[in-house]
Amino acid sequence: MNDQHSIKAPGAAQTLPETGNPEAVNKRQSQIVKKASRLFIKKGYAQTTMRDISKATGINLGNLYNYISSKEDILCLAFETYHDPAVAWLERKGVLDIEDPKEQLQTALHQILIMTHDVMNDILMMYRETRVLPPKFLKIVLKKESDLVDFFEKIITRGMEKKVFRVRDPFFAANMLVFQLSLYPLRSWNLKRYTRDEFLALAEETILKAIIPDYA
Amino acid sequence: MNDQHSIKAPGAAQTLPETGNPEAVNKRQSQIVKKASRLFIKKGYAQTTMRDISKATGINLGNLYNYISSKEDILCLAFETYHDPAVAWLERKGVLDIEDPKEQLQTALHQILIMTHDVMNDILMMYRETRVLPPKFLKIVLKKESDLVDFFEKIITRGMEKKVFRVRDPFFAANMLVFQLSLYPLRSWNLKRYTRDEFLALAEETILKAIIPDYA
DNA sequence: ATGCTAAACAGACGTATGTTTTATTTCAGA
DNA sequence: TCTGAAATAAAACATACGTCTGTTTAGCAT
Structure with a gap:
């Protein structure tokens, strides 16, 4: 568990795809959030793993971190x-x-x-x-x-x-x-x-x- | 996470102190529950560890399991x-x-x-x-x-x-x-x-x- | 004192998790 | 065709967790 809560506004991920297509990134991000929400609803936040989210979104586990900076995010x-x-x-x-x-x-x-x-x-x-x-x-x-x-x-x-x-x-x-x-x-x-x-x-x-x- | 939810009524732990003093056991149990509740309230269930509960109750981690059968319990x-x-x-x-x-x-x-x-x-x-x-x-x-x-x-x-x-x-x-x-x-x-x-x-x-x- | 037993203890075990990394593949645009 | 960013798969990493085991302690009847 990451105990040092980041100061930055959530969503302002530290390391997103360098510049690329920022609106495509946002779209992907909200797709992740939507799917993850369903999982949080069904199983609870703590019981939902990043691997679950990866599976549900079809986005590779490592790749997820190109769009969100943390699970908490x-x-x-x-x-x-x-x-x-x-x-x-x-x-x-x-x-x-x-x-x-x-x-x-x-x-x-x-x-x-x-x-x-x-x-x-x-x-x-x-x-x-x-x-x-x-x-x-x-x-x-x-x-x-x-x-x-x-x-x-x-x-x-x-x-x-x-x-x-x-x-x-x-x-x-x-x-x-x-x-x-x-x-x-x-x-x-x-x-x-x-x-x-x-x-x-x-x-x-x-x-x-x-x-x-x-x-x- | 233990996914196979036990059938038994909660509180009916599988392995409690053989016979001992059953009322002393109950007292200890409710002491654990009371302290643990404070932690659940303060930090949430998932974020509270058995080690936290051990520390809060002053009961040794392993010994806890003589009074309760699981964290879920x-x-x-x-x-x-x-x-x-x-x-x-x-x-x-x-x-x-x-x-x-x-x-x-x-x-x-x-x-x-x-x-x-x-x-x-x-x-x-x-x-x-x-x-x-x-x-x-x-x-x-x-x-x-x-x-x-x-x-x-x-x-x-x-x-x-x-x-x-x-x-x-x-x-x-x-x-x-x-x-x-x-x-x-x-x-x-x-x-x-x-x-x-x-x-x-x-x-x-x-x-x-x-x-x-x-x-x- | 002695021996017994329940309670306390420290530490280990195996697994699961969030996150990062690496090596490989895909594919649009110059 | 070449290039480079983006996607993928897989593995690694470090740590944190619930639970269990083997051993020690301490109280107590004898």
Whole structure:
């Protein structure tokens, strides 16, 4: 186990093919990350060997190290792949511009519930393997997660001011909301009786009911 | 890694001190499990070595195997230690006998929230290391967790019949409730601003509000 | 004291792992 | 056709790990 966590940003491998075709390198890299993620999901990070990853990607073991700098690096890249979109999406899609807080919250929640559901395996993996991340990178991940909470806190606070939401503590409510997004990823084993849409509807209603008085 | 998961119940080690003092052996065993759990919490299961455990317990590496049958066994014992009480407690304490569903739910939730909070590190560890459990034992763990959900489902259903609770789907509500118990263990890094009691009050209120109409 | 036995111990064993290296092959472009 | 970067296969390397073995220690009944 490499204990000295590299300072460099993950993904900035030390020794990649000299220059070559940088975009081809990136493509290969994300191919590796995608396949490796499946293995991390299925067997766990520690139980997945570089030889497994080599076999799964069809890329020779030695050659792997031309595209990633370490096994740990692959995990960091996996976190980036599945964490970034969720956080970025809401801000792009103009959710911030919706005037009615109720509609705003509903829209944001609906979309992010769907996204969460679609990458549930990756989310479960992230919950499990967070400990392996180098501290430097862990901080970045937690920051992004915290940003998502802040995003919802703002929505909730605004709804409070407009008297359409009612919670005791917006920050707490936002934390609970974001946490609830992981219900399915973390508890799917006990929720198999619901179809995807049944679940999404139930979750949405339950979460909104906690914030919007006399909801539906 | 030992891939052939032993059939035997964990804890039933193959080769323990011949007869000796069986209660002294058990004491030593739980001492090992307790210390090892701290290490699993701090560094993760895979990153904790038997040598770490030896050092932490002060028990010689080879001697450890007189008290536990494998590293995996220690993890199973840790799950038992921290999982059993939570499930068993409610049934013993006469919560089932409380007539008023509202008071019943409130009492059960209050107590289990406290318990959860006190062993939050262990719960986080369990969420992370579930994958390592041998399938046989995993089934047992999930069964216990599922029993807890059923426990709350029953309470909720009874409250529904008495028209004092209102949820769309009692099973779903129970799942959500049990999941919400893990808010602090899984998200403590973002909830440090609350004191223990502040958090417990907020959590209790939020969870109850989702089930009891016009609560508080 | 003596002899017995469970417990403690140090060290070794075999394997698996992340990573690197080396020698060989492929193949697009000049 | 020649060249050189990229891919491959295989092996090597260093280390870390779980587990086991053979031996010593220490408490205790005789």
